[in-house]
Amino acid sequence: MRKQIHEGRERSALRWMMLSQSMMTFGGGIVFPFYLIFVKEIGGDFTEYGIAYGLFTLCSAYLNGVFGKSSDRYGRKRFLLLSAWGTALLFLVFPIVTDIWQIYALQILMGVFGAMQKTCEKALLADMTEEGRRGEQIGRYHIGVSICSGLAVMAGGVLIDLFTLDVMFYLGSIVLFLSGLMLSGVGEKTPT
Amino acid sequence: MRRRVWGLAIVSYALLLALSIFTRMKMPAGEYASDVGRLMEIRVHKVVHIEQTDDIVDALAEAKRKKLPISVSGARHSQGGQTLYENAIVLDMKGYDRILHIDEDRKLIRVQSGATWEKIQKAIQPLGLAMRIMQSQNLFTVGGSMSVNAHGRDLGEGPLIDSVESFRLLLASGEKLQISRTENAELFPLVIGGYGLFGIILDADLRLTDDAVYKKHVVPLDYQAFPEYFREQVLRSPDSVMAIARMSVAPDSFLKDMFVTAYLKTDEALTEDLAELNDERFVGITKFAFGLSRKFDWGKGAVWRLQKKGYLVEEEERISRNNAMRPAASFMEYADTQKTDLLQEYFIPVDRFLPFVDGLRRIVREDELNLLNVTIRYVPKNKEAMLSYAGHDSYAFVLLFNTKRTAPALQRMELSTRRLIDLALEQGGTYYLPYQLYGTTRQIKEAYPNIDAFYVAKRVWDPGLLFMNELYARYGR
DSSP: OHHHHHHHHHHHHHHHHHHHHHHHHHHHHTTGGGHHHHHHHHTOOHHHHHHHHHHHHHHHHHHHHHHHHHHHHHOHHHHHHHHHHHHHHHHHHGGGOOSHHHHHHHHHHHHHHHHHHHHHHHHHHHHHSOTTTHHHHHHHHHHHHHHHHHHHHHHHHHHHHHSOHHHHHHHHHHHHHHHHHHGGGOOOOOOO | OHHHHHHHHHHHHHHHHHHHHHHHHHSOOOEEEOOTTOOOOEEESEEEEOOSHHHHHHHHHHHHHHTOOEEEESSOOOSSSTTOOTTOEEEEGGGOOOEEEEETTTTEEEEETTOBHHHHHHHHGGGTEEESSOOSSSOSBHHHHHHHTOOOSBSSOOSGGGGEEEEEEEOTTSOEEEEESSSSGGGHHHHTTSTTOSOEEEEEEEEEEEOOEEEEEEEEEEGGGHHHHIIIIIISOTTEEEEEEEEOOSGGGTTTEEEEEEEEEOOOOOOHHHHSOOOOOOHHHHHHHHHHHHHOHHHHHHHHHHHHHHHHHHTTOEEEHHHHTOOOOGGGOOOOSSEEEEEEEEEEEGGGHHHHHHHHHHHHHHTTOEEEEEEEEEEOOBOOSTTOSBSSSEEEEEEEEEEEOSHHHHHHHHHHHHHHHHHHHHTTOEEOTTSOSOSOHHHHHHHOTTHHHHHHHHHHHOTTOOBOOHHHHHHTO
8 A cells, every 4th residue: 555655656756757857848949949040140150059059068068977976965856956947047048148158158057957957867767767667667758758849849930930039038938947846746765 | 934945936037037028128129130142130120111101201200219220121132231231220111012103195103112013014014014124023122223223134225213204202301302303303313323321212203115025036156256246136136125145154165155035126916915914934943953053063054955945945935025024033032041142243344245254254263153143134324323333335244153151151252252343343344232242442432433422412411321221331431
């Protein structure tokens, strides 16, 4: 009986996690395809787009290790929340930047939060799934997240025709913030 | 406790969201505007879509109140920001396009300046009338064509200024002036070919002529033979009305093979079939062929062979004047994000044809330019406009280049363009201003000796520099 309740809670936690991360993907995904237009509007060219994108990836590459280790100690949910809300706040800054260097700075910060999300999402998934059924559970989890990511790109396409890029960033930000709120439904084993 | 933390987070986020939106709204209401070359993407204050005269008056008042400049745009087919300016209120005139009056007896039409030639053709064709002068494509607006003093392919007609009877202009002062060769005459040669720098053209009276049946006569020839052929067979012939020549850009006959298509007068009756306005046909396939031509040299060769066949088939074909003035253009539409097609035009005195073509061939080869299309029209001498480009009887070479949109590629294009302008100037010719602003200050002065007087007049009529565009910003100040 007790075990069942426990399992039920775990399953619901995984569901919340999926919902939250799906929303996170969605929030980022409605903006991302138009990011290039955004860099161009600020006055950047392909080179600068390349730099901006590269900064993001390089910065997050190193930090993946750092955050992975810290999350073992301080709990992964905390980092996922920080990542969602941090990115939500960054999205509020994008509409008001005027210079390419500001985009570089934002991209570095995006890399920081990106690293938190990437590593902690995977680690938390590993924590929350059971050995023996892990593949199945992660598979199911990814169905949800992938569907959302696909929908986000399509929704983004429709929305960009209707709104300006600024509005997209605001929408994305709100969705990201909500995805953070959803993490409250995710229980986490206290780190040992 | 926990709930309070979440609540605090939500409230803080909401505040930050509001702060960001508030800041964004206080930033200049940026709107990006561009023209057909898509090279000059300029942040303008806003674009106002004009439908009636009051809209123009209101925009003028707003610009003065906010101390903002105004740019005027039509079909936006100029390529160097002639219709744009940083932080300007851009008037999009395309909706200001009513046909106000057609006087069939005097063969005059009064139209608002945003009307396209296509719209005018649709209105006058049923009356058996046609334009005296317009570009050989019909997608442009009257106001835009007047502002660049466009020319067509008529042998006996000069630039557009020739067929303008009078027009109304809204000045920077807010005053509306009637302008013709007798009333406020000094503005007439300034505004036509004045790139929108003197005021807003409201409407214009343009001269018409009768629609007629022409017979196409197509002759392939070598470029060496062209000057004499054109002088003796085309210009001397009392029947030739229009003509256009095309040069090969295929590698094996590059700028050597050419075709002349002359349109000859006939006294045949204008049947309904002939008179009916044609729509563009085969846009898809022509677009594809043009695409191959942009990308590959073999594409250029194939297109030239196809054109050869196509044009020879047209021999003796009958066509109405109206249809001869509305050839296909949408196959050239091009939206590649990484490349763009750039137009250029050079006016070369008729007796300097051969040295110009030889020089052009040399420069295009040396600089490895991707030249896609070369057409040649005859433009008789006309010096009426202040910025007249036809100081001699000239051949107008319209060149279409394809280039990458990267900074280094455009820089190379700029340097090559300067070489081409110098070539034109050496031959006593000029270059056309509606395109990229690649010419140097020296070159524009040499090509347009009146340009300083033009700037002085600009500052007399618009001392506050209300009407602005990138052309004036680049050279005028």
